[in-house]
Amino acid sequence: MKTVARIARYALIAVLAAVVAWCAITVRDGYALYREALGRQSIEEAVAELRETPGYTPIEELPQRYLDAVVAIEDHRFYEHGGIDVIAIGRALLADISTLSLREGGSTITQQVAKNLFFTKDKRFERKVAEVFMVHDLEAAYGKREILELYVNSAFFGRDYTGIGQASWGYLGHAPAEMDDYECTLMAGFPNAPNLFATDPKAAAARQQLVVQQMERYGFDAGEAAPASAQAG
Structure with missing residues (x-):
């Protein structure tokens, strides 16, 4: 029995060591991906480029109902956390590690801005780590309403529409400021799929x-x- 217990203990130590090594490598590669992204374009340059996108809509021109709908469906603790929702990330991380995938979400609005501006949509652990580093910079440089504005203008809405301005004109036939309550909630749900x-x-x-x-x-x-x-057509 002692031999079995000793083997089990060594096996557990080996597994823990492998997990620690994998985490260290992932963080290293994620940081490298983050630095590589900033080497190509600074945050200020990326934001300035986004603001030049046709249809870009300042937050002052967006209905509050739409903004509330986006926060409710995408990141209801958006105004409370510093860019990373530890509760959501922890829940998703447990599921992802158990399946060695990134099927679970957990991304905050700020993380999605980081992804939209700098990274591909490939589901890799390194990219998620890179997002965390980028989120720190975004939250330090911009206020919550600015970040929310960046999100709704960088999100993909299908049919080659990027941002709520293009999506509102394309699907609804009018500017985002004219969206009614139903249209606000409809458009808030689009970036999910x-x-x-x-x-x-x-x-x-x-x-x-x-x-x-x-x-x-x-x-x-x-x-x-x-x-x-009426449905989006």
């Missing part, structure tokens, strides 16, 4: 209902965002 929602009105409507539910759950007023006959 833009290509699906762009072609499947039923799926888009179901997502819109989830947005409304999340708003109610986290204390946001969804207004008159009940299902409407």
Whole structure:
């Protein structure tokens, strides 16, 4: 029995050592990816380039209902954390490590801005680490409303539409400032699966209902965002 216990102990130590080594390598590679991204373009340059994108819409021209809907469905603790939601990340990390994948989300709005501006959408642990470093810089340089503005203008909405300005004109036929409550909640849900929602009105409507539910759950007023006959077309 002692021999079995000793072998089990050594095996556990070996596994822990392998995990620590893997984590160290991942952090190293993630930091290198972060530095490489900044070497190509600074945060200020990336933001300036985004603001020159056709359809870029300042936050002052966006309905508060839409902004609340985005926060409710994407990152309801957005105004409380410093760019990393430890609770969401921890929950996703446990699931990801158990499957050796990145199937779970957990990304905050700031992390998504980092990804949209600097990184590919490849699901790699190194990229998630790089995002964490970039998030620190973004949160230090910009306020929460600025970061939220960057997110809604850099998110992909399907059909080659990047940003809420292009998406609102493309799907709804008018400027974001004119979105009603239903349209605000509909558009807030699009970045989750833009290509699906762009072609499947039923799926888009179901997502819109989830947005409304999340708003109610986290204390946001969804207004008159009940299902409407009009769908994004």
